[in-house]
Amino acid sequence: MQIRSSKRMQRPLPNWFWGVPLVLLVGVALLIAFGPEERTLGQGIRSVYLHVGLIWTGLMGFGVTAVLGIGVLLTEKPFWLRWFVPVSWVALGFYAAGVFMSMVASADNWGAVFLQEPRMAASLNGLAVATILLVLGSWQPWPRVRGALGASIIFVLLWFNFSAELVLHPQNPITNSEATPIQLTFLLVTTLFVLLAGWVVWLLRFAKLK
Template identity: 35%
Template sequence: MSTPRVFKSALFWLLATLLLIAVFTALGPAEKTLGVNVRVVYLHGAWVWTALAAFIAAAATGLGGFVFRRESLHRWSLALGRTGLLFWITYLPISLWAMQANWNGLFLVEPRWRVGVIFAVGGVLLQAGLTLLESPMWASALNLGYAVALLAVLQTTGRIMHPPSPILNSDAPRLQLFFGGLCALTLLAAWQMVRWLRRHDEPHSADVVTAKAPSQTG
């Protein structure tokens, strides 16, 4: 008996993983200071870490594409970069939620929030340009530059109310273990997104080859 087609779909597993993330977050352990509001902090942290991991992977894969001269790596870089941007953009409303829940208001002058918005807008413009260029090599080059710029800016960006790695610096191993599990789930969701975007890119590649075929045989 063959496996139903839906279970082979990356999009199906992405949605299933997102549902699991929601349930897992809702069951997260409370913290003595923030109470159950710490759950949105877990989600916020895991989401932004996943975005950063995708950007770094996009840069590394793109660099590999140039070193080994493989177009497939450039296309993986494109999918990874777009996945990172999707997680980066969606981390912003989660950040607002975390502010409202734990700071009793929106502190929009927080330097890291402003950096997040700037790089979200810049990332959208970058991806729009890549869509027009239709060049996987350009995707690798720009993903590499974007990741380096983002990491460099984050290293030099100050904090006003945003604590440095509150979960990792916690004295409660139970919270850290839960956060590690949540990060694993968000990374899994990101991988499903990458797979879906990469597969979505395949028909386009086939169309290009088909379009070139008449001129090559004619």
């Protein structure tokens, strides 16, 4: 039984698996290229689509990280840790990409990157704290501590963002928009990024099994 299980873990991924990210990225590109423009931002909304999709994917990833981290904290079982590690780092990668795209969106729509703008500063501070917590967790030998540190990230990020004063940044570009096509585009872009994040996590888990 153990030998059969080992063989199953080492079985190569199917060929179609490698085409999944290409399909997802093409889908994102098409949505950005042909998605509706906004009356005030015009084409500047295209960078906002990417920024929001990446940030939301990162936040959802950290939400899953919190669940897995609590599982590690309470049980210390390898099952939770094996998923916790790739999910947390992939979440960080997407969140970091979202913060970078916020700078691009800022330059597109405001003419400059305002690092002191409260929501921008909150995102940068949150990214720094998330990185530190994940690195510290990976350096120390206690799985329960690692789980607790990772689980705290989503709460830190939400606290940073909700406590930041709104100066230039809108409160929520999706719920504040009255245009259903724009809302739908935001949601579709986010969905494709979430699927891409899931693909990366699965790839990392497969590589670790090998």
